[in-house]
Amino acid sequence: MIFCVIRAELTPRLASERLEAGESRLEKILQLIEDCRYSIHDLSRAVAKKKGEALRMNMPFELGLDMGRRRAPDPETNDKLFLIFEDKPYELKRCLSDLNGVDVEFHRCNFQLVIKKLRNFLRVEAGCNLPGASALEGEYYTFQAWMTEKKIYEGHTEVEATELPTQERLDEMQAWMQLGRPSEFVAP
Numbered sequence: 001m002i003f004c005v006i007r008a009e010l011t012p013r014l015a016s017e018r019l020e021a022g023e024s025r026l027e028k029i030l031q032l033i034e035d036c037r038y039s040i041h042d043l044s045r046a047v048a049k050k051k052g053e054a055l056r057m058n059m060p061f062e063l064g065l066d067m068g069r070r071r072a073p074d075p076e077t078n079d080k081l082f083l084i085f086e087d088k089p090y091e092l093k094r095c096l097s098d099l100n101g102v103d104v105e106f107h108r109c110n111f112q113l114v115i116k117k118l119r120n121f122l123r124v125e126a127g128c129n130l131p132g133a134s135a136l137e138g139e140y141y142t143f144q145a146w147m148t149e150k151k152i153y154e155g156h157t158e159v160e161a162t163e164l165p166t167q168e169r170l171d172e173m174q175a176w177m178q179l180g181r182p183s184e185f186v187a188p
Contacts, residue, residue: 001040001042001114001118002014002166002169002170002173003136003139003140003143003173004114004115004118004119004122004130004136005040005118005122006170006173006174006177007130007136007139007173007177008122008126008128008130009128009177010038010122010126010128012170013032013035013036014032014166015028015029015032016165016166017166017167017170018167019165019167029062029065030065033062033065033066033069034069036080037079037080037081038080038081038082038083038122038125038126039063039066039080039081039082039083040082040083040084040085040118040121041059041062041063041066041082041083041084041085042059042084042085042107043059043060043063043084043085043086043092043096043104044085044086044087044107044109045059046058046059046060047087060096063082063084066080066082067082070082081125081126083105083117083118083121083125084099084102084103084104084105085104085105085106085107085114085117086104086105086106086107087106087107087108087109088106088108089106091106092104105117105121112133112137115133115136115137115140116133119132119133119136120133139181142181142183143173143176143181145184145185146176146182146183146184146185147161147169147172147173147176147185148161148162149184149185150172150185151164151172153185153187
């Protein structure tokens with residue numbers, strides 16, 4: 001998702017973009033909700049995987065906060081646009097019936113579907129000029145290879161190169177874009 005947003009020349013914002021522990025996560029999220037015109041909410045992880053496991057409610061809670069902000073009597077928030085994901089079609093309607101009448105996209109935990117549906121949302125709702133979904137997927141693979149080689153050159157292992165902090169990954173995506181989306185890393 002982050003790659004698609006960067007490729008659309010937008011700036012993704014996530015609570016995990018900062019690692020400072022003294023800042024309330026909820027305050028970070030509320031500030032992001034206020035600052036952003038577009039929101040992507042993936043509720044597919046808001047399920048218990050095993051018997052006895054607690055249901056994860058963070059994502060539905062954040063969507064509720066975001067929808068409340070959109071409905072606030074503030075003209076600056078009335079044009080906020082959402083993309084909501086679920087795993088399987090109509091899965092959310094069983095446990096979150098308040099979303100009846102809301103178009104929710106499913107992705108079946110398949111990143112190709114995420115790319116396709118996010119690309120379409122960004123193209124239609126944000127007016128972003130993006131290539132087709134298959135081309136975006138290819139660019140993502142190209143970026144991953146470029147970044148891995150760059151990080152190995154900088155002294156990371158291949159595993160470390162895939163486990164970077166969110167902000168560092170964002171920085172690398174933006175660097176790759178600024179370099180013209182090169183097909184391979186060339187050491188300086």
